[in-house]
Amino acid sequence: MNTLLEVRNVSKAYKQVQAVNKVTFSIGSGESVGLVGESGSGKSTIARLILALDQADDGEIVLLGHPLNELKEKQLRNLRKHVQVIFQDPHSSLNPKLPIWKSIIEPLENFPEVTPEFLKDIRHSSRLMMERLIDMVGLSKRVLDCYPHELSGGQKQRVAIARGFSLQPSLLICDEPTASLDVSVQAQILNLLKEMQQTLGVAYLFISHDLPSVHYISNRILVMKQGCLVDQFDVKDMFSVERHPYTRQLVSSAMSLEY
Structure with a gap:
């Protein structure tokens, strides 16, 4: 190792x-x-x-x-x-003014040179990447267009996990x-x-x-x-x-x- x-x-x-x-x-x-x-x-x-x-x-x-x-x-x-991080309070780690899809895609937009292995086939499409990430953490695609206040604590933490893994x-x-x-x-x-x-x-x-x-x-x-x-x-x-x-x-x- x-x-x-x-x-x-x-x-x-x-x-x-x-x-x-x-x-x-x-x-x-x-x-x-x-x-x-x-x-x-x-x-x-x-x-x-x-x-x-x-x-x-x-x-x-x-x-x-x-x-x-x-x-x-x-x-x-x-x-x-x-190195990515998942914090204790998922609500404070998500921007309340942004829809969930913007929070999830932010790391991939900040580092366009990064292509995670599990997103390689869809790196050209932000929407497809968001949908795959949200599916990986067990949430419906409908969540992408929600705002943080519309989600439960567990759902918000799943969003934070999706974002944390987005750059692999x-x-x-x-x-x-x-x-x-x-x-x-x-x-x-x-x-x-x-x-x-x-x-x-x-x-x-x-x-x-x-x-x-x-x-x-x-x-x-x-x-x-x-x-x-x-x-x-x-x-x-x-x-x-x-x-x-x-x-x-x-x-x-x-x-x-x-x-």
């Missing part, structure tokens, strides 16, 4: 608050890595640093062999087509993608994400405070506490006695909630 992303000894502080402290991990091509921890543990800061929305104070982030801190804006923009990125960051949804809808979205990853081979960084969701979607799990990466392990080893005490605490809490 080729290394897609390397986070090397990365630190980030905001107004003297250490959000991330000397974090190191990697993600391989096609791998699904879960990042779990309580609110304020630094998970979303890691996402912002990988997306180059913020710059690390120390350390290095290397994406597809390119150190982000060495890239100029034009180079960064070119690299961003390989190498890495998709899922930042609490089910946190704002009803429990029954959460399961549907998790199943959709798992199916699409298996079909398209995109790598995931799946960020959540919900350990069962992370366990379901991931091959490997990273555990953060107060800005530090305190544990990382293959999913099969989650119940091992070698786990960090904080990991065991999260596992215990998740099991008590389920029962």
